[in-house]
Amino acid sequence: DTEVTQTPKHLVMGMTNKKSLKCEQHMGHRAMYWYKQKAKKPPELMFVYSYEKLSINESVPSRFSPECPNSSLLNLHLHALQPEDSALYLCASSHHGWGGGVLEQGRSNTEAFFGQGTRLTVV
Amino acid sequence: DQQVKQNSPSLSVQEGRISILNCDYTNSMFDYFLWYKKYPAEGPTFLISISSIKDKNEDGRFTVFLNKSAKHLSLHIVPSQPGDSAVYFCAASATPPGTYKYIFGTGTRLKVLA
Numbered sequence: 235d236t237e238v239t240q241t242p243k244h245l246v247m248g249m250t251n252k253k254s255l256k257c258e259q260h261m262g263h264r265a266m267y268w269y270k271q272k273a274k275k276p277p278e279l280m281f282v283y284s285y286e287k288l289s290i291n292e293s294v295p296s297r298f299s300p301e302c303p304n305s306s307l308l309n310l311h312l313h314a315l316q317p318e319d320s321a322l323y324l325c326a327s328s329h330h331g332w333g334g335g336v337l338e339q340g341r342s343n344t345e346a347f348f349g350q351g352t353r354l355t356v357v
Numbered sequence: 358d359q360q361v362k363q364n365s366p367s368l369s370v371q372e373g374r375i376s377i378l379n380c381d382y383t384n385s386m387f388d389y390f391l392w393y394k395k396y397p398a399e400g401p402t403f404l405i406s407i408s409s410i411k412d413k414n415e416d417g418r419f420t421v422f423l424n425k426s427a428k429h430l431s432l433h434i435v436p437s438q439p440g441d442s443a444v445y446f447c448a449a450s451a452t453p454p455g456t457y458k459y460i461f462g463t464g465t466r467l468k469v470l471a
Contacts, residue, residue: 238400267459276361276446276461277401290458324400326459345391346448346459348400 237261240325240349248357249315255352257308257325266308267346268300269324277324283308315356325349360384361449361462369468376434378465380447383428387449391459392421392432395444404445405432437469 238259247253257266265284269277282290283302297319299311308325326346361382370376380390388409393401407414407421407430414421420433434441447462 240400274464276463279458279460282458322398326400345403345406347403348393350400351398353398 238325238327238347238349240323240352242352243350244353244355246355246357247312247315249317251315252311252313254312255310255323255325255354257310257327257349258306259327259347260306261327261347262305263327263329263347264305265328265346266302267326267328268298268308268310269326269348271322271324271351281310312354315354317356320355322351322353324351358383359463360387361447361460363445363447363462363465365465366463367466367468369470370437372439372469372471373436376432376437376441376467376469378432378434378445378447378467380430380432380462381428382430382449382462384449384451384460385428386451387460389450390421390423390430391448391450392419393446393448393461394441395446395464401446434467437467439469439471442467442469 241256245253267282268280270280271277279292280294281300286302286305297314301309326348328346363380391406392404394404395401405416405419405421407423409425412423418434421430423430444464444466446464448459450459
């Protein structure tokens, strides 16, 4: 099973709404990611969780709030978004992450697997 | 500052011929490289990867070559098929003592003509 499941597939929200994007994987991966992709641009990293702890925040505005309730789930809470935040939001997971300061040994299977994305439109 | 670049935004190839997609990077700390295929409004699909300890990796019709001194990698698809038509992204990651993160190139749209 190499599946990362994202819900919803499409979301339209107003600028005053609060909504959440959800991501789930059951591959035992301990690193999970949120990427944002605008049309004709590459995916841009937003957040990385490693062992359920936020390890990278790429200077993302606070109107985006990530949450990792457990090793299989990753949420992205949205509040007071702007129309320019409309994009495809991609979740990914991979085997490796940071565990208490110990660098994991071995680099096989370090590819990230992506979900199908949530197409977000802010009106 | 784009650390991973794909200088050809598009490429057209005849069915059955070889497709060569190129990728350049600037960060010498990158030590793991991946190629992804992407259809519109879908997530990227992993194709093939290569570690910096190798200079070539093959998987079926896909071969990735890495030239560390030139900071360049390429994806060869042979023979090309119409179903290969998609946007291809290369991605790179580094291994600091910590979490990996994947930086994507700008993408190349491949069109395989029947």
